[in-house]
Amino acid sequence: MTQIQNASGMIPTPAAAPPDILRCAYMELVVTDLVRSRDFYVDVLNLVVTAEDEDAIYLRSMEEFIHHNLVLRRGEQAAVATFSYRVRSPEELDKAENFYRELGCPVIRKKEGFVKGIGDSVRVQDPLGFPYEFFYEVEHVERLAWRYDLYTPGSLVRLDHFNQVTPDVPKAVKFMEDLGFRVTEDIRDDKGTTYAAWMRRKPTVHDTAMTGGAGPRMHHVAFATHEKHNILAICDKLGALRLSDHIERxxxxxxxxxxxxLYLRDPDGHRIEIYTQDYYTGDPDNPVVTWDVHDNQRRDWWGNPVVPSWYTEASTVLDLEGRPVPTTERTDADEMEVTIGADGFSYTRRGDDDSMPEWKQGEYKLGNQL
Amino acid sequence: MTQIQNASGMIPTPAAAPPDILRCAYMELVVTDLVRSRDFYVDVLNLVVTAEDEDAIYLRSMEEFIHHNLVLRRGEQAAVATFSYRVRSPEELDKAENFYRELGCPVIRKKEGFVKGIGDSVRVQDPLGFPYEFFYEVEHVERLAWRYDLYTPGSLVRLDHFNQVTPDVPKAVKFMEDLGFRVTEDIRDDKGTTYAAWMRRKPTVHDTAMTGGAGPRMHHVAFATHEKHNILAICDKLGALRLSDHIERxxxxxxxxxxxxLYLRDPDGHRIEIYTQDYYTGDPDNPVVTWDVHDNQRRDWWGNPVVPSWYTEASTVLDLEGRPVPTTERTDADEMEVTIGADGFSYTRRGDDDSMPEWKQGEYKLGNQL
Amino acid sequence: MTQIQNASGMIPTPAAAPPDILRCAYMELVVTDLVRSRDFYVDVLNLVVTAEDEDAIYLRSMEEFIHHNLVLRRGEQAAVATFSYRVRSPEELDKAENFYRELGCPVIRKKEGFVKGIGDSVRVQDPLGFPYEFFYEVEHVERLAWRYDLYTPGSLVRLDHFNQVTPDVPKAVKFMEDLGFRVTEDIRDDKGTTYAAWMRRKPTVHDTAMTGGAGPRMHHVAFATHEKHNILAICDKLGALRLSDHIERxxxxxxxxxxxxLYLRDPDGHRIEIYTQDYYTGDPDNPVVTWDVHDNQRRDWWGNPVVPSWYTEASTVLDLEGRPVPTTERTDADEMEVTIGADGFSYTRRGDDDSMPEWKQGEYKLGNQL
Amino acid sequence: MTQIQNASGMIPTPAAAPPDILRCAYMELVVTDLVRSRDFYVDVLNLVVTAEDEDAIYLRSMEEFIHHNLVLRRGEQAAVATFSYRVRSPEELDKAENFYRELGCPVIRKKEGFVKGIGDSVRVQDPLGFPYEFFYEVEHVERLAWRYDLYTPGSLVRLDHFNQVTPDVPKAVKFMEDLGFRVTEDIRDDKGTTYAAWMRRKPTVHDTAMTGGAGPRMHHVAFATHEKHNILAICDKLGALRLSDHIERxxxxxxxxxxxxLYLRDPDGHRIEIYTQDYYTGDPDNPVVTWDVHDNQRRDWWGNPVVPSWYTEASTVLDLEGRPVPTTERTDADEMEVTIGADGFSYTRRGDDDSMPEWKQGEYKLGNQL
Incomplete structure (x- = not known):
């Protein structure tokens, strides 16, 4: 793919209007062992099977009324086939086509849809290299919200968001704003580097986020529970099944x-977040929250260390022909390096750079070993 | 103190009957900055002040009806002045005196009590070197259980247990059984080493535990909340106050x-556990649960790493004259060493010694650095 | 006010476009004893005071960033002065003016706003008789979402919705749809009567609901908590303060x-709902849920009786000159009457009309006394 | 049975020592439709089946290690066959035999036990007419406490207590104190009448309670959950199954x-309580809490009305030959009558007898109809 960008390295804003996106709707994951993945997503996480055949399983959360929020497709190499968004009406698909074609991106439109349950769809490889899908037509299924006979202690009730790894966060943010997203929070430093940004269409903190790193890669896909104890119940169940090593962070x-x-890793290493209770962001002047990259509470409010794998590992994404998209390294400063180790630092209280007690220094071990 | 022990290294069982102990009742902590400790225990943890003066603060939990569960006393060096237990009747104090005197331990009895709110008391330095107190007479105060106007999101409702560090766990257990305690759980290996044991008088998992390590030292004192979200609320509040570095584990x-x-460290480094929802252990044939020291879920059911400080740091204890008690090193195998690092190992699934993914290896970094 | 309606009794759809409403934003309540109301909303419910003077108190919820979600204004007679909505931009106020003027409604525009903290605003008395306000300009205040040092066990985090009593629900729904609202759920019978309808702008179940009854009156205003235990904590606190008689249902x-x-009644009898965990409704084809009025689980999923006062009592609303708006009786069948008593019935299982055990018959006592 | 009592109407204190009772252990219920009862206790409430055959089902809670906490036995008439308690050692059974024989009660001892899983047992019909059992020998089964793969949102984790209906509460209390129970709370009036009393062996609020009314009858048997949301989940599930009419109060x-x-009624009308979070009562001087019968928060802290059936309905108990025990009416004042209706009253605030708002008067409707 020839990626269009202007002199500043930014992707130019298309003249074509972007599609009116409602929300992140589903992710299609390629998994190498469908049975093992089914064990994880159905037997452990209790996502609901809408449909399944030899090659794919279509899963949804308890409060969903569209056909699925996750597709597991059997394949040779673990990867992400698409980040799929629902748009407000069938007409928005024409806008999506025009928007991405103007940018020179690969675009495929399929009236019958790419996967079961979904109709007319547009798939693109966006200027950042990610496989995106847009659709409106979808099969309705039973919203199981009231089916408390089917709930488990850790039931997942909604797809909440995606998270993407990309080398140049400001470039990605500018592009996503052109696509109609709004930034709600970000992580920066006082030298002007942006390490990550959260962006939304529906009025939650995000439908997707851009995390700085070698990309394009998929960092995680997140499902919501009703309450915090539901997340703890998932951990407890993983312990009981002697699968606690699926807990990453x-x-x-x-x-x-x-x-x-909570961050889990599925049998292929795809990262799943379980998430609950962010806040309403739907007003146009919703205040953007900017976090200092050195603030030790930015990624964990309790100051618990981020494990290195969380920074470094992510899933391969596929292009529209199903080939792995090669990644580009990040050239800006790296969040893990500036916060951990010999050249990095974090603080609990601003101006108090030595405030980390020994028991918090797990995050710093890379450069400052015991 | 001349510690009595027989040829096997065990403390002989006294002919005198032990006192009938009801429960762990309070701990007296020596703190170096009373104002700062008050901030932590009263303003952050919301323990209730029953009484205070220039030298000491008497604190209780929401459901307590005796004068206090914690005494903070101003002193030069942070330490533990006593582990105090309530006995079933005034007459049990004579038994306590006789029991410890027969063992040759220092014993002081004070009809007027050693601290405010408590009457006739016996203080001893036990054969393991720990300062123990026994009392029955105590001032009753309002049980605030129904005072929901005073509850905070993280309210502490009961003192739950103590935890002591001692070099020889089997020796300590045998002594505590003579004192009338029963083991509910322990951590062992297949070579016969015991790393820790939990023992109870009231029918919960423990009133105190013995943790193997250089001792006598105080590992932690634990308070109970009603529900799990109350513990999460304490973490959230510490974050809001930019005091998240008090969270150790x-x-x-x-x-x-x-x-x-949850484990916290107070301003002097004393370790406080917040704890909820263990199980009933009151039947005499309550099954003892023995955990393999290499089971990575023994100390955290989710397999999250134990930080090294949790294994190595603990509070000094004082003798009856207020002098720090010197510690003796542990000679048995060390839990941290056998589970972490070059010579240690842990498993998530027995027989699957390589089952630790990279993101779980925080615990193993001592010997297996990145 | 001359209420415009066409031959069918319906309010004609204006040619003017409606304003683009973001969400319900605040209610202005007239209270007869400001000190007593402050006790209730601030000391008991812990809403946050943004500003206050002798005549009014401006309150907000923990996650709000606009100036207030509730205004308490001292007055002679308890009433509702306005239901206020935020619109997407300043320009939407012109649309609001035109929309309501075309309908012949009283309209007042004030550049400086009607209350503290709010700028340019339009107030109208709508065709149903309700005082509505629209604004965009508003003073931003600290979003206290992360201030866990300020949270209480029952903290209110968002304004969730209004609920209005009106005699003719289909007429009200048609008008609200013209204003840009969408129905998410309703209660009907098989004879074609609609008893109540829920309508939203933001993607929750509602920003306001229309409840059939003598109107215009205000049924309740609802605030959200994070979790269910927060609502229970409010009940517990009311008990501790010996104010449990504020709990209505x-x-x-x-x-x-x-x-x-949970439904509470404030010192003037204004009804406040505390509410948590409805579901996402933002897709245009979000399935509408229609409940049978005879389904005993429609208003309480557990089948617990609705107290009669909840059906019959509601707050007076004021016109733009501050005069109480006279009410019109409902002529359609009444929900309480068709479900309770001699001529009404409810079922737990459809087709099983006698399925109510004695202990569920509280709801039926009006016509079927013991 | 000839019930022994002395001139004052009290049951004389036996010279024989009472057995040392550990805790309430299980109840044997006679049910008329074993399949339907299994649906309720196993499929809805998720009690765990330890054993079952054509005539009986043996159920336990998640944290139990003895064979069962509930026996459902098929029979012609719904009733309670035994209230069973575990004692501290096998020797205590001799004490139980002697204690009740001295009182002239029917006593049967069976070395092989009366039900599956239990060994040597003593069954008696006590002086109050109730069928009581005592045992020590019991088959151990897996304690499922850590089996989070088996937990459901409403899992029952422990048997907590029984509740018995008896005409003369002071007489019953005196007898139970002779048997070694201690009162923790009671309900009285200022004329000296006792309406109910709670008594414990294990250090919770009760192992059984005595409720004034025609007796002997069984009021309820109670199981504990871990947290409050577990109880709400049971209600939600009953709603989803269209079984909400099992919720009584x-x-x-x-x-x-x-x-x-939460109070449920099983398919035979046996009352089951789901219960969580009382407090520690194990100290001998644990303060007894006495509630005024007119305090409207005594039985529901939020002042919600008690439904009449809760006061009037209870289960028949059987004698040792399986015959229903005839009941004796209460002659003291009746709690429902003194608090509800024409001659009764309740208050939210003492001295404020008119403090009941209309919406709280459900409890008062018997005498003060709308």
Missing amino acids: GPGRHGVSNAFY | GPGRHGVSNAFY | GPGRHGVSNAFY | GPGRHGVSNAFY
Whole structure:
């Protein structure tokens, strides 16, 4: 793909209007062992099977009324086939086509849809290299919100957001704003570097976020629970099943988003976040919250260390022909490096750079080993 | 103190009957800055002040009806002055005196009590070197259980247990059994080493535990909340106050005890556990749960790493004249060393010694650095 | 006011476009004893005081960033002065003016706003008789979402919705749809009567609802908590303060909306709902849920009786000159009458009309006394 | 049975020592439709089946390690066959035999036990007419406390207590004190009448309670959950299954015991309480809480009305030959009558007898109809 960008390195704003996106709707994951993935997503996480066949499983959350929020497709190499968004009406698909074609992106439109349950759809590889899908037509299924006979202690009730890894966060943010997204929070330093940004269409903290790193890669996909104890119940169940090694990070409280969180890794290493209780962001003047990258509470409000794998590992994404998209390294400063180790630092209280007690220094071990 | 022990290294069982102990009742902590400690225990943790003067603050939990569960006393060096237990009747104090005198321990009895609110009391330095107190007479105060106008999101409702560090766990357990305690759970290996044991008088998992390490030292004192969200609220509040560096470990689910937990460090480094939801242990044939020291879910059911400070740091204890008690090193295998690092290992699934993913290896960094 | 309506009794759809409404934003309540109301809303419910003077108190919820969600204004007679909505931009105020003027409604525009903290505003008395306000300009204040040092066990985090009593629900719904609202749920019978309808702008179940009854009156204003235990904590605190008689109904689970709820009455009898955990409704084809009026789980999923006062009592609303608006009786069938008593019935299981056990018959006592 | 009592109407204190009772252990219920009862206790409430055959089902809670906490036995007439308590050692059974024989009660001892899983047992019909059982020997089963893969949103974790209906509460209390129970709370009036009393062996608020009314009858048997949301989940599930008419009263917060509660009726009308979070009562001088019968928060801290059926309905108990025990009417004042209706009253604030708003008067409707 020839990626269009102007002299400043920014992707030019198309003259074509962007599609009116409602919300992140589903992710299509390629998994290498469908049975094992089914065990994880259905038997452990209790996502609901809308449909399944030999090659794919279509899963939804308890409060969803569209066909699915996650597609598991059997494949040779673990990867992400698409980040899919629902738009406000069928007409928005023409806008999506025009918007991305003007940018020179690969675009495929399929009236019958790319996956079961979804009709007329546009798939693109966007200027950042990510496979995006847009659709309106979708099969309605039973919203199980009232089916308390089916709830489990850790039931997932909504798809909440995606998270993407990309080398140049300001470039990605500018592009996503052209696509109609609004920034709600970000992480920066006082030298002008942006490390990550959260952006929304629906009025929550995000439908997707851009995390600085070698990309395009998929950092995680997040499902919401009703309450915090539901997230703890997932951890407890993983312990009981002797699968606690699926827990990568958390549970904890995010600084960014103020949500309660847990990160899991599925059998292929795809990262799943379980998330609850961020805040309403729907007003146009919703205040953007900017966090200092050195603030030790930005990613965990309780100051618990971020494990290195969380910074460094992410899933491959596929182009429209199903080939892995090569990644580009980040050239800006790296969040892990500026906060951990010999050249980095974090503080609990601004101006109090030595405020980390020994028991908080897990995050700093890379450069400052015991 | 001349510590009595027989040829096997065990403390002989006294002919005198032990006192009938009801429960752990309060701890007296020596703190170096009373104002700062008050900020922590009263303003942050919302323990209730029963009484205070220039030298000491008497604190209780919301459901307590005796004068206090914690005494903070101003002193030069941070330490523990006593682990105090309530006995079933005034007559039990004579038994306590006789029991410890027969063992050759220092014993002081004070009809007027050693601290405000408590009457006739016996203080001893026990054969393991710990300062223990026994009392029955106590001033009753309002049980605030129904005072929901005073509850905060993280209210502490009961003193739950103590935890002591001692070099020889089997020796300590045998002595505590002579004192009338029963083991509910322990951590062992298949070579016969015991790393820690939990023991109770009231029918919960413990009134105190013995943790293997250089001792006598105080590992922690634990307060209970009603529900798990109360513990999360304490973390959230510490974050809001930019005091998250008081969080040492957790929150998490224990394997041992099945309780939900959080470990904090107070301004002097004394360790406080917040704890909720263990189980009933009051039947004489209550099954003892033995955990393999290599089971990575024994101390955190979710497999999250134990920070090294949690294993190595603990509070000095004082003898009856207020002098720090010198410690003796542990000679048995050390839990941190056998589970972490070059010579240690842990597993999530027994027989699956390589089951630790990279993101779980925080615990292993001592010997297996990145 | 001369209320415009066409031959069918419906309010004609204006040619003018409606304003683009973001969300319900605040209610202005007239209270007869400002000190007593402050006790209730600030000391008991812990709403945050943004500003106050001798005549008015401006309150907000923990996650709000605009000046207030509730104004308490001292007055002779308890009433509602306005239901206020925020619009997407300053330009929308012109649309609001034109929309209501075309309908012949009283309209006042004030560049400096009607209340503290709010700028350019339009107030109207709508065709249903309700005092509505629209604004965009507003003073930003600190969003206290992260201020866990300020949270209480029952903290209110957002204004969620209004609820209005009006005699003719289909007429009101048609008008609200013209104003840009969408129905999410309603209560009907098989004879074609609509008893109540829920309508939204933001993607929750509602920004306002129309409840059939003598109107225009204000049924309730609702604030959200994070979790269900927060609502229970409010009840517990009211008990501790010996103010439990402020609890009118609940707590319980709604059928309609699937939310967890509690209804309180303030010192003037204004009804306040505390509400948590409804579901996302932002897709244009979001399925409308219609409940049978005879379904005993429609208003309380657990089948607990609705107290008669909840059906019959509501607050007076004021016109733009501050005079009480006279009410019109409902002529359609009445929900309480068709479900309770000699001529009414409810079922737990459809087709099983005798399924009410004795202990559920509180709701039926009006016509079927013991 | 010839009931022994002395001139004052009290049951004489036996010279024989009472058995040392650990805790309430299980109830044997006679049910008329074993399949339907299984649906309720296993499929809805998720009690765990330890064993079952054509005639009986043996159920336990998640944290239990003895064979069962509930036996459902098929029979012609719904009733209670035994209230069973565990004692501290096998030797205590001799004491139980002697204690009740001295009182002239029917006593049967069976070395092989009366039900599956239990060994040597003593069954008696006590002087109050209730069928009581005592045992020590019991089959151990897996304690499922850590089996979070088996937990449901409303899991029951412990048997908490029984509740018995008896005409003369002071007489019953005196007898139970002779048996070694201690009163923790009671309900009285200023004329000296006692309406109910709570008594414990294990250090919770009760192992059983005595409720004034025609007796002997069984008022309810109570199981504990971990947290309040677990109880709400049971209600939600009953709604989803269209079984909400099994909910008789609650959920709510008790005044007495300070616990969170819910009362269900099983398919035979046996009353089951779900209960969580009372307080520690194990000290000998634990303060007894006495509630005024006119305090409207005594039975529901939020002042929600008690439904009449809760006062009037209870289960028949069987004698040792399986025959229904005839009941004796209460002659003291009746709690429902003194608090409800023409001759009764309740207050939210003492001295404020008119403090009941209309919406709280459900409780008063018997005498003061709308």
